[in-house]
Amino acid sequence: MGVFSVSFISKAARSDFGSGIAIALLSLTYALSYGALLFTSPLLIPYIGYAISAALITTVVTGLAIAYLSGIKFSIAGPDSNSVAVMASLFVLVAQSLNDSGLGGETLALATLTIMMVITLLTALTMFLLGYFQIGNFIRFVPISVAGGFLAAAGCLMVSGAILLATGIDPMNPSNFEALTDLQMIKLLTVCGLAVIYWYVSTYIKNSLALPITIFASIFIIHGIFALQGISIAEAQKLGLLLEVSGDTKLFIPATQSVFDTLTLATFIEFLPETIAVIVVVGLAILLIIAGIELERNFDSDLNHELKIHGYAIGLSGILGGFAGLVSLSRSLLNVEKKSRFPIAAVLTTILCGGVFMVGADAIALLPQISLAAMVLFLGTQIAFRWMITTFNTLDRLEYMMILVIAGTTLYAGFIFGLGLGVVAGCILFAARASIISIVRSQLSGEAYRSRVVRSPDEEAYLDGAHKTIRIYELQGFLFFGTAHNFYTLIKEQLEDTDDEVRHLILSFRHVSGIDASAEQILQKIFYAADKHNCSVSTIELPKRDQIRVARLLHRSPALIADQNYAAIYDAMEAIEESMLRERAFDAVGSLQRWLELRFDDNQTAANLFSILQPEEYVDGQVICHQGEDADEIYFLDRGRVDVVSHDMPGQAFRIYSYMRHTMLGEMGFVRRETRSADLIARGTTVIYTLSRETYEKLEKARDPSVDALLHLISVTLSDRIISANRTIGELQS
Secondary structure, X not given: OHHHHHHHHHHHHHHHXXXXXXXXXXXXXXXXXXXXXXXXXXXXXXXXXXXXXXXXHHHHHHHHHHHHHOOOOOOOEEEOHHHHHHHHHHHXXXXXXXXXXXXXXXXXXXHHHHHHHHHHHHHHHHHHHHHHOOOHHHHHHOOHHHXXXXXHHHHHHHHHHHHHHXXXXXXXXXXXXXXXXXXXXXXXXXXXXXXXXXXXXXXXXXXXXXXXXXXXXXXXXXXHHHHHXXXXXXXXXXXXXXXXXXXXXXXXXXXXXXXXXXXXXXXHHHOHHHHXXXXXXXXXXXXXXXXXXXXXXXXXXXXXXXXXXXXXXXXXXXXXXXXOXXXXXXXXXXXXXOOOOOOHHHHHHHHHHXXXXXXXXXXXXXXXXXXXXXXXXXXXXXXXXXXXOHHHHXXXXXXXXXXXXXXXXXXXXXXXXXXXXXXXXXHHXXXXXXXXXXXXXXXXXXXXXXXXEEOOHHHHHHHHHHHHHEEEEEEEEEEOHHHHXXXXXXXXXXXXXXXXXXXXXEEEEEEEEEEOHHHHHHHHHHHHHHXXXXXXXXXXXXXXXXXXXXXXXXXXXXXXXXXXXXXXXXXXHHHXXXXXXXXXXXXXXXXXXXXXXXXXXXXXXXXXXHHHOEEEEEOOOOEEEOOOOEOOEEEEEEEEEEEEEEEEEOOEEEEEEEEOOOEEEOHHHHHHOOEOOOEEEEEEEEEEEEEEHHXXXXXXXXXXXXXXXXXXXXXXXHHHHHHHHHHXXXXXXX
16 A cells, blocks of 8 residues: 555656646746746846846746636746736837937846836736635626737737837838848748747647747757857847847846836836736736636636736746746646646746856847747737637627737727727627617506406406406516617507507516616606507506606606505505496495396395395405314305415415406315415405305205305316416417
8 A cells, every 4th residue: 555655646747747847938938028028128128137037026926826826726927928918019109208318238237127127016906806805706797809909909919019129120011021132031930930830839739848849949059050060159239140148137126226217117107008908918918817727627616806916926027027928828728637635837937047147148049039039929929819810710700800900909999099999899889789688578558467356257358358458567687778668669669559559567676687877768758658649558566766767757756656666566456456446336335136147147046145145244354264173164255355364484474366346256165175374364255155055055955956056166166266367378478
């Protein structure tokens, strides 16, 4: 057992060490490439050693911090291509602005690095606050098209930076290529060739060490070519083939070398909008990278925690002279199979980057510009290809066009203009898409959805024709100008349809999460349209705040709006039915025997049954029978009203149904010989005729025709209720 454990541990350690070496080499390669990209401005290239040192510091600090603090235990962090591309384009503008103000040489580089430090600390603070106040998940609401447009622009900027690093020509100005020299052409073609080789190796050779070995092999081959051609290191630097590093120190120490003068602060304020763009890109990159890890590994991470620890790591990096570093998707997934809890990859990366950092300018000066430019070109092309080409088959055409428009706008007018366009376009796209979604959860007519009041046959017959003038709309979601306007159009068309008269509207807000001001104004238009067509409007669970606002818009009393607001659709239907019945007079007293005659279709049988029923008068609130009692009576309601009230929920009485005149109650429990399932309570002065079980059994024993007639009445009554229920179910299903 002991031998097996040692063997397993040794195997796990070898596995972790192998992937750790690959990750360390990749991290070093990226650090060198991104550092070179950061200072692509011709004014900053002589001091590129500062940027490479800053990239090495970022790789070490963020790599260790995030490896230890992240909830994603296999996280590997370092400089991110997207944020570096944005900062690189920003530093070109910053350096030019500082130079126009009379600053030059190493002082200009230090002032630029000072602005970099401030941007880094602001980014760290923003990420920390987003995580600390648990609002980081709001980043998840950024549309993929907006994020993709930004990242596509970042990829294009990396491609531009690679060409600028290799040739010294800004590709954003095509006229510059007219003066392209033979040497610059050779360098450009070599960079493109190397980038293709890097792409082929990373795509078709699955060994994790293949790409870093290829990159370092290209560096040695280039030096071998220099040796064969008799080109010295100094001559290669003079020709722009190797990095030319000047200055005594290549380490930027913020505590002692920061330049906080008026010019630097004024320049920072001048480019504050671009700083916001950097922060936005960092936030989006963190979101997309973590989302990618979640999808690949099928788990959910705590985004707020990850933002907070990124705030720690980025802040520490800024204090020590680095910049924003983020968790890396590719390197983290390469590290996902590690067996040990010890962050071997992060430690090996620290040792390797630390060794290069200690050697300093001597090692940096040996780096061929074309190798680093090819790496930047390869990475930038990958990003741009992913968002501008691959998404063509994964996104719909509207979102894909948004990516291209936002990317093009960002490249042409800058990240702030692109950010503004992205926010506006995202909002418009969301509003347009949300407007397509119907806020009508269900649409019913009064013919299928009745109140919980059982009425006499003559009233039911009258309401059967009147119910078709009722429309019920159950609304859902958030009501804003887009969705509310579509609903208003629907209501207006139905009100104007002369072939389908609508006299009563019921609007249920039970499933509505919120209503904005513009939607309230559209509700006002619905009320006005209903008034114009002599149609009433009842609401269900309209919040008190919205009742007051609607009343104010309609110039009506809030009490009036409140009177038309009900707790349930059944209550609104009951109120509408009562208003309909008031339009016609019905025989209200002295007609129970006549009702029995109509139901039995035999006057003598009805008279015999009526003669043995026992009448009793109840006052308002008096209990006729209690839930749980034996069901030994059938009740015939002559006049008044009876509520069926259940106490199944302790401490909370619930009205199931109400019965009006010329109806029968308690027949199911009577026939099934069960106990009462609810209380029967009189509302107002109520007269009830009762048939006891004792009397019924006497009639049954005497084979009285009244028994058969009564059982037929019960079966017809139950059938009517089933038909009504089926009609409602069918309406809901449709």
